Amino acid sequence: MTDSYCKPPKLAVEIHGLTKIYASSKKRPTVTALEGINLCVPRGSLFALLGPNGAGKSTLINTLGGLITKSGGSVKIWGIDIDQYPRNARSAIGIVPQELNMDAFFTPREYLDMQAGLYGVPPVDTKTDEILDRVGLSSVADSYARTLSGGMRRRLLIAKAMVHDPPVLVLDEPTAGVDIELREQLWENIRILNRGGVTVLITTHYLEEAEKLCDRIAIIHKGELIASERKETLLSRIDEKTLIITTDHPLIEVPPNLLPFSPSLTEKGAVMFNYKKGLIQVDQILEEFRKAQLPIADIKSKETNLGDIFLQLTQTSPNREKDSAE
Numbered sequence: 001m002t003d004s005y006c007k008p009p010k011l012a013v014e015i016h017g018l019t020k021i022y023a024s025s026k027k028r029p030t031v032t033a034l035e036g037i038n039l040c041v042p043r044g045s046l047f048a049l050l051g052p053n054g055a056g057k058s059t060l061i062n063t064l065g066g067l068i069t070k071s072g073g074s075v076k077i078w079g080i081d082i083d084q085y086p087r088n089a090r091s092a093i094g095i096v097p098q099e100l101n102m103d104a105f106f107t108p109r110e111y112l113d114m115q116a117g118l119y120g121v122p123p124v125d126t127k128t129d130e131i132l133d134r135v136g137l138s139s140v141a142d143s144y145a146r147t148l149s150g151g152m153r154r155r156l157l158i159a160k161a162m163v164h165d166p167p168v169l170v171l172d173e174p175t176a177g178v179d180i181e182l183r184e185q186l187w188e189n190i191r192i193l194n195r196g197g198v199t200v201l202i203t204t205h206y207l208e209e210a211e212k213l214c215d216r217i218a219i220i221h222k223g224e225l226i227a228s229e230r231k232e233t234l235l236s237r238i239d240e241k242t243l244i245i246t247t248d249h250p251l252i253e254v255p256p257n258l259l260p261f262s263p264s265l266t267e268k269g270a271v272m273f274n275y276k277k278g279l280i281q282v283d284q285i286l287e288e289f290r291k292a293q294l295p296i297a298d299i300k301s302k303e304t305n306l307g308d309i310f311l312q313l314t315q316t317s318p319n320r321e322k323d324s325a326e
Contacts, residue, residue, distance in 0.1 A: 009079035012168045012199035013041035013064065017073035020059050020223075033059040035223045037073070041216070043167075046194045047201045048210035051220040052314055057203045060220070061170055065095045078167050091119065094161030098173040100153050104146035108137050108156050111145070112163050119164040127165065134196075135159045135189050151182030155189060162193070169193060171202045175209065187213060211235075211306040221314045237309055243282065245289065246270040246298040255292040261285060270298075 018037040024030040034056045041047045051057050062068040064077060066086055075082045078092035102111065112128040132138050135155040140148060148156065154174060161169060171190070175183040187209065194200050204210055210217055211231065218228035227234060250269020261280065263273045273285060282301075289296055 007079075008043055008167070010043060011040050011076070012043045012045070012078060013039070013201065014076040014079075015039040015060075015073065016075075018060070018063065018070055018075060019072035020056075020063065020068065021071045033223055034063075034070075037220070037223075037225050039218060039225055039228055041168075041199060041201055043199055044194075044197065045199055045216050046190070046214045047199070048214040048217045049201060049203045049220065050207065050210060050217060050310060051203075055220045056223040057220055058172065061095065061172055061203065064093060064170060066090050091164055092166055093168045093170060094164070094166040096154075096157045096161045096169070096171040096174060098176055100150070100157070102145050102153065102156065104144060106145055107142050108132060108145070108148075108159065109141045111156060112159055115160045116163040121164055126163070128163070131159045131162050134162075134192065136185070149182070151178055151185060154178065154182075154186055158186075158189065158193075162198075167197070168199045168201065171200065173203055173205065175204065175206060183209075207306045207310055217306070219310060219313055226313050227309075231306075234309055235304060235306065237304075237312075240304055241275060242302040243273040243275070243285065244270050244300045245273075245285070245296055246300075247289075248295040248297050251294075255288075255294065257288050257292055258285070261288070 016038055018034050018039075019032070020034040022028075022031040022033060037056075037060065039060075049057055049060070059068060063070050063075060064082075066082065066089070075089075077089045080089040080092055082089040106114070109128055109132070112131060113126060116126045116128070129138070129141070132141050135158055137152060137155055137159060140152060145153065145156065158169075158171070158174070174190070175186055178186065190200055190202075191213070202210075202214070215231055216229065217231050217234050219226050244266065246268070247270070251265060251271060252269065254263050254265060254271060258271065261273050261275065261284075263271045266272055273280075286296070
């Protein structure tokens with residue numbers, strides 16, 4: 001047991017066949033919140049878990065934290081089975097909830113010292129000052145929590161989750177309700193933790209954040225895993241690009257030599273192309289404009305983004321996928 005904790009595993013989180021079924025009651029029928037989830041989070045990754053409301057994300061996270069008893073399957077955190085060694089498994093993970101629940105009359109320093117005590121960290125081994133510095137709260141270490149801004153409170157929750165020095169950190173909607181400036185600050189704190197060796201698993205509804213920051217992305221829908229891949233692999237699922245070319249004068253019809261590319265005209269008389277990047281090159285389209293003697297005033301392009309993939313996958317029937325850590 002000790003050896004498995006000391007030797008860094010290849011996978012920070014390893015889930016196989018995870019199922020959670022809520023029994024029926026007088027008010028509701030039987031509900032399957034998770035159905036056969038297979039999910040692997042590689043050590044050192046910054047991993048995003050995405051899904052619509054009610055998809056099962058919170059159920060999965062609460063299972064990792066020991067707050068929900070699973071109905072079936074196996075879960076390992078840092079190589080530790082949560083059923084065989086529940087206390088050790090919980091020591092290997094820190095969970096930051098979405099809600100800002102904290103006592104207004106505690107200071108950040110008191111919060112961290114108390115949390116360390118709850119995890120059995122000896123006073124001589126506490127890293128309160130170091131952690132406060134890592135999340136940028138050293139200057140307010142002795143201020144009451146009620147005086148902290150929303151962004152500072154979220155950073156304090158991250159600090160609380162780190163007092164026992166867990167190798168895995170889970171953040172549930174860490175930037176919900178936070179303005180753009182504070183969101184950037186929070187993400188910089190998360191990047192620093194990740195660069196320091198902490199495996200970070202986040203849930204977020206801000207898809208642009210996940211696309212910008214995470215190296216692997218999983219999508220859960222209706223209790224099933226419908227994708228779990230490297231970000232680049234996931235984004236390459238739709239090999240489409242949109243190109244809008246505006247000429248010196250608005251066009252009222254598409255020139256005949258452009259028709260093989262199946263373009264359309266926008267309301268402002270620009271020419272719009274939707275095409276497969278693997279089949280058509282932009283140079284081919286531009287060459288036809290030159291042949292038609294159409295001076296180009298502006299060119300705009302749009303690549304496939306995570307939002308496009310997310311909508312495509314969640315608007316179709318979920319197909320369970322096997323996950324690979326490679």
